Amino acid sequence: xxxxxxxxxxxxxxxxxxxxxxxxxxxxxxxxxxxxxxxxxxxxxxxxxxxxxxxxxxxxxxxxxxxxxxxxxxxxxxxxxxxxxxxxxxxxxxxxxxxxxxxxxxxxxxxxxxxxxxxxxxxxxxxxxxxxxxxxxxxxxxxxxxxxxxxxxxxxxxxxxxxxxxxxxxxxxxxxxxxxxxxxxxxxxxxxxxxxxxxxxxxxxxxxxxxxxxxxxxxxxxxxxxxxxxxxxxx
Amino acid sequence: xxxxxxxxxxxxxxxxxxxxxxxxxxxxxxxxxxxxxxxxxxxxxxxxxxxxxxxxxxxxxxxxxxxxxxxxxxxxxxxxxxxxxxxxxxxxxxxxxxxxxxxxxxxxxxxxxxxxxxxxxxxxxxxxxxxxxxxxxxxxxxxxxxxxxxxxxxxxxxxxxxxxxxxxxxxxxxxxxxxxxxxxxxxxxxxxxxxxxxxxxxxxxxxxxxxxxxxxxxxxxxxxxxxxxxxxxxxxxxxxxxxxxxxxxxxxxxxxxxxxxxxxxxxxxxxxxxxxxxxxxxxxxxxxxxxxxxxxxxxxxxxxxxxxxxxxxxxxxxxxxxxxxxxxxxxxxxxxxxxxxxxxxxxxxxxxxxxxxxxxxxxxxxxxxxxxxxxxxxxxxxxxxxxxxxxxxxxxxxxxxxxxxxxxxxxxxxxxxxxxxxxx
Ligand SMILES: Nc1ncnc2c1ncn2[C@@H]1O[C@H](COP(=O)(O)OP(=O)(O)OP(=O)(O)O)[C@@H](O)[C@H]1O
Ligand SMILES: [Mg+2]
Numbered sequence: 001x002x003x004x005x006x007x008x009x010x011x012x013x014x015x016x017x018x019x020x021x022x023x024x025x026x027x028x029x030x031x032x033x034x035x036x037x038x039x040x041x042x043x044x045x046x047x048x049x050x051x052x053x054x055x056x057x058x059x060x061x062x063x064x065x066x067x068x069x070x071x072x073x074x075x076x077x078x079x080x081x082x083x084x085x086x087x088x089x090x091x092x093x094x095x096x097x098x099x100x101x102x103x104x105x106x107x108x109x110x111x112x113x114x115x116x117x118x119x120x121x122x123x124x125x126x127x128x129x130x131x132x133x134x135x136x137x138x139x140x141x142x143x144x145x146x147x148x149x150x151x152x153x154x155x156x157x158x159x160x161x162x163x164x165x166x167x168x169x170x171x172x173x174x175x176x177x178x179x180x181x182x183x184x185x186x187x188x189x190x191x192x193x194x195x196x197x198x199x200x201x202x203x204x205x206x207x208x209x210x211x212x213x214x215x216x217x218x219x220x221x222x223x224x225x226x227x228x229x230x231x232x233x234x235x
Numbered sequence: 236x237x238x239x240x241x242x243x244x245x246x247x248x249x250x251x252x253x254x255x256x257x258x259x260x261x262x263x264x265x266x267x268x269x270x271x272x273x274x275x276x277x278x279x280x281x282x283x284x285x286x287x288x289x290x291x292x293x294x295x296x297x298x299x300x301x302x303x304x305x306x307x308x309x310x311x312x313x314x315x316x317x318x319x320x321x322x323x324x325x326x327x328x329x330x331x332x333x334x335x336x337x338x339x340x341x342x343x344x345x346x347x348x349x350x351x352x353x354x355x356x357x358x359x360x361x362x363x364x365x366x367x368x369x370x371x372x373x374x375x376x377x378x379x380x381x382x383x384x385x386x387x388x389x390x391x392x393x394x395x396x397x398x399x400x401x402x403x404x405x406x407x408x409x410x411x412x413x414x415x416x417x418x419x420x421x422x423x424x425x426x427x428x429x430x431x432x433x434x435x436x437x438x439x440x441x442x443x444x445x446x447x448x449x450x451x452x453x454x455x456x457x458x459x460x461x462x463x464x465x466x467x468x469x470x471x472x473x474x475x476x477x478x479x480x481x482x483x484x485x486x487x488x489x490x491x492x493x494x495x496x497x498x499x500x501x502x503x504x505x506x507x508x509x510x511x512x513x514x515x516x517x518x519x520x521x522x523x524x525x526x527x528x529x530x531x532x533x534x535x536x537x538x539x540x541x542x543x544x545x546x547x548x549x550x551x552x553x554x555x556x557x558x559x560x561x562x563x564x565x566x567x568x569x570x571x572x573x574x575x576x577x578x579x580x581x582x583x584x585x586x587x588x589x590x591x592x593x594x595x596x597x598x599x600x601x602x603x604x605x606x607x608x609x610x611x612x613x614x615x616x617x618x619x620x621x622x623x624x625x626x627x628x629x630x631x632x633x634x635x636x637x638x639x640x641x642x643x644x645x646x647x648x649x650x651x652x653x654x655x656x657x658x659x
Contacts (some may be wrong), residue, residue, distance in 0.1 A: 059554060079559055087556025098551045102246040107239065112555050114236045159555075 006166060006199055007033040007056060012065035014051055014222075025051045027222040029065070033201065035166070038193045040202040042210060043219035049203035050171055052219070056201065057090055057169045058082040070166060087115050091160025091198075093170035097152040099144040099159075105131070106140040109158045116163060130162035134188055150181030157185060161192055171203045182208045244569050250541065254570075255577045257537050258634055261530045262581020262626035263588065267616070269523045269625050270589035274617035276515035280472050280502065283511075285372045286438065288502045289464030290472050291328065291481055293321065297494040298461060302505070305335040305356070307416050310459040311497055318463060324487075325480055328467050331369055332460035334359035334450045338413030340393075340443060342401045351401045355441045357411070359450030359460075363387070372466070375431060375444070381405050382429030388449055390428035394442040398430045405429050411443070416456040423453035465499075471617060474512055477501035523625065530629035538570055538637025542644075549645055563642045570638035571631070578630030585626060592616035 014026035026048045033039060041049040054060040055067050058074050067074040070089050077085065086092075091112075099108050109130050113123045131137045134154035144152055153173060160168050170189070174182035190212055193200050202209055210216060218226040244251045284290050294302070298309040311317060314332050321330050336357045344350040361367035362385050370376065376384060380395040382405025393403065403409055407427050415421045425445060432439050451457055465480070467473060484499040503509040545566070552562050596613040 057554070083553070083556050083558045085556070086554065090556070092554045098547075098554075100243065100548060100551065102243055103239075107242065111239065111552075114239055115555060115557055 004035055005032050006035050006070055007031070007201075008066075008068045009056075010066050012052075012055070012062045012067055014048070014055065014060070015063045025222050026055075026062075029222075029224055031217065031224065031227070033199060035199055036193065036197045037215055038190065038200045038213060039215035039217060040204055040210060040213040041217050041219055042205060043225070044205065047219040048222040049219055051222075053169050053171055053201065053203045056167075057092060058085050087112070088163075089166050091163070091165040091168040093153070093156050093160050093168065093173045095172035095175045097144070097149075097156045097176075099152055099155055101144050103143065104140065105136060105142050105144070105147070105155050108144070108155055109162050112159060112163045126162055127158075130158040133161060133192060134158045134185075148181075149176050150178075150184065153177060153181070153185050154188065157188060157192075161196075161198070164196060165198065167199045167201070169201050169203075172206070173202065174204070174206050174209055179208065182206070186212045240565050240569070244572070249544070250569070251573065254537055254541055254573045254634070255580070258534055258574060258577025258630050259581040259584065261534050262578050262630040263585040265523075265527055265530050265629055266582055266585025266622050266626045267588050267592075268526045269519070270585070270616040270618050270622050271592065271614070272519040272522045273619050273622075274589075274593065274615045276519050277471055277617045278613075278615055280508075280512060280515065281470075283508060284466070284472055284502055285374075288505045288508055289331075289462075290467050291465040291477050291499055291501050292505065293317070293463040293465070293484070293497050293499045294461065295495045296489065296498045299498050299500060305337050305461065307334065307336050307414070307454055307456060307461060308418060309495075310334065310416060310456055310461045311463065312459050312495075314458050314460045314463065317497060321463065321465070321484075324484070325465070327469075327476075328465040328480065329368065330463055330465050331361060331367070331372075332447060332463050334447055334454070334456070334459075334461045336413060336450065336454060336461070338411050340397070340401065340441075341410040341412055342403045342407065343410065351403075353397060353401055353441055355397065355411075355443050357413075357443045357445060357450065359445050359447040362444070362446040363448070373444075374433075378431040378433050380430045380432050382427065385428040385446060388446065389424070389426055390446075391425040391449075392429050392431045392444040393427050394439045395430040395432040396439050397441045397443075398427065403427055411453055413454060415454045416459060419455075421453060421455060423449075425449070472502055472512075474501065474503050474516075477503065523621075527625065527628050531633035534629045534633040535637035535640075538634040539641045541570070542566060542638045542641025546644065553645075559645055563645055566638055566642050567635060570635045574627075574631035574634035577634070578627045581630055582623060582626045586618055586622055589616040589618050589622065593618055 009029055009031045012026055012029040013024065015022040015024045029052065041052055043049055051060065055062055055074055056069055058069065058077060061075045070085065072081070072085055074082070100111070103111070106127055109127045110123060113126060118126070128137065131140065134157050136151065136154055136158065139147065139151065144155065147155065173185065177185065186209060189200055192198055202213065204210065214230055216226070216228045216230070217224060293311065295309050295311050298306055298311070301309065318330050318332060336359070338355055338357060340353055340355045341349055342351045360369040360373070362370060370384070375392065385391060393409070398404065401409070405427050408424055409427060411423045411425060413421055431444070447460070451459065467476065478501050481499040481501045481504065489496050489498050503512040549562055553559065592614070593616045596615045598613050
């Protein structure tokens with residue numbers, strides 16, 4: 001089965017200004033991702049994982065080269081177009097959950113749907129479905145400070161998945177979780193990947209995450225060091 | 236979406252209640268300060284109004300020219316009639332005839348020979364009629380040091396220092412030697428009912444206060460008065476209003492031909508008072524401006540910090556695909572709500588406290604001992620129209636500007652940078 005490409009990165013370079021000099025975080029990256037992948041950017045700290053993920057997520061722009069995400073060239077989008085791309089097609093999961101602390105679990109998950117102007121009737125079902133996927137239907141009224149880290153990250157997954165985006169970007173999603181919780185959320189994401197065909201791209205150096213990946217892209221010093229595709233996953 | 240934002244605003248105490256409290260306090264202080272300054276400046280004016288100038292004053296044109304000399308020969312005639320028409324024409328003002336005069340006070344010994352003598356400035360005011368408010372206006376009962384208030388014809392009050400100098404005490408008889416309205420010398424005996432001291436040097440030197448009927452008798456000036464003072468019923472000097480009344484009166488009564496025509500002058504048109512009124516307006520403006528400026532800085536900062544503190548939340552919302560402009564506008568709207576609520580509460584509180592100080596006053600007589608200018612011993616705030624909007628300058632405008640400024644960071648920064656700060 002040949003899936004269509006949803007991300008295509010060619011000769012991408014990212015430099016950051018550092019005082020008078022510049023620091024090159026990504027040097028000549030070329031990569032393609034196809035629909036439904038469960039891939040990870042792997043590498044030591046400072047290798048450029050987050051930088052690449054931010055560019056794919058249109059939170060940052062390439063200095064040189066091109067990043068085509070869902071047919072749109074990231075470097076050429078206006079902030080408004082970039083916001084629209086994120087709103088409609090991309091879900092984010094962060095290391096530190098980044099939930100809105102004063103809002104309930106329900107409201108946090110509902111937020112992306114509000115941005116999409118989905119009518120309230122449909123919204124309720126979508127939020128409840130998303131909470132069902134992550135097994136948190138009994139916590140709808142809780143607020144993030146009342147939840148454990150694992151539960152928070154599950155809310156974050158529900159928030160990223162609720163609009164059924166084509167692409168989910170997860171930056172070190174297990175870094176703050178213990179082994180049990182890590183496996184739990186990884187299994188959840190694997191299931192969602194399988195059932196909804198959502199593309200997942202991780203940035204990680206956690207072996208637990210790596211063991212779930214179907215594709216491992218090793219970054220070193222801002223370059224792709226190795227790109228392994230694992231057809232059958234054996235843990 | 237709006238519901239979502241309002242929920243966030245309401246639940247996050249540091250985003251709603253705390254800033255509202257800060258804005259409320261700032262606005263309260265601003266309003267209170269403004270009312271206090273207006274009151275303080277106004278009180279000094281009131282003091283002069285009560286003792287000398289009135290809010291407005293009617294005199295003969297010739298008397299007005301020579302006001303300092305207290306020329307009784309240039310006094311107004313047919314005062315009864317004039318006051319009646321003043322009452323009808325300007326019902327918002329209360330009128331009181333007074334005669335100011337100069338003379339010698341002579342204290343005789345038991346054989347009628349002069350024992351001591353001194354120059355005096357006399358005030359003939361309505362002391363005895365029941366509807367007169369002159370006693371209150373000059374605060375005479377408080378100023379009484381020895382004896383009692385005059386209760387019948389022929390009784391006077393003498394300033395305490397003057398009485399000591401003349402070695403007279405309540406119950407003694409003194410003789411006024413002066414000149415009558417038509418220029419002849421007159422002598423008239425009075426009984427000293429009591430002595431007074433205002434704590435103001437110029438009023439405590441050689442003052443005698445007598446009932447206006449006695450003075451009319453003594454100086455042979457029936458139904459005449461040097462001046463008719465008008466006091467606005469509000470209790471406060473209103474320069475615009477005073478000028479308006481004076482202008483209206485003068486159009487009706489004043490001709491170029493007769494120097495005995497009555498002329499009306501507002502307090503600001505008498506002597507140096509004009510300068511003082513102008514100065515007090517400028518001062519209260521300056522002090523208020525400085526205070527508003529300071530409060531604005533504080534609230535600006537509060538708005539700024541409130542915005543900066545939220546970069547994390549802003550980062551999340553941007554990552555979810557909310558537009559920068561939308562995030563920015565929602566922050567501005569929140570600050571408008573906070574600024575408005577705080578300004579309304581603060582204005583209400585400020586006016587309430589100002590009202591308390593306006594009604595009950597703060598006694599500062601301890602601090603004012605020995606002052607030689609006429610300063611009031613009680614400070615009263617005064618609520619004026621600007622108090623109802625002045626607090627909105629720091630409360631609303633500065634709060635919103637502070638938020639706007641902090642929000643610019645959202646535009647300047649790369650979205651990814653907001654995240655770096657968020658992750659940290
Ligand atoms: N905004 C920035 N300005 C300057 N340098 C930056 C910026 N963002 C990242 N860098 C630098 O780019 C390099 C790559 O950073 P990046 O965050 O992508 O690393 P990473 O692989 O995600 O590391 P970690 O595992 O620690 O999260 C680092 O050396 C970092 O210091
Ligand atoms: Mg990283």
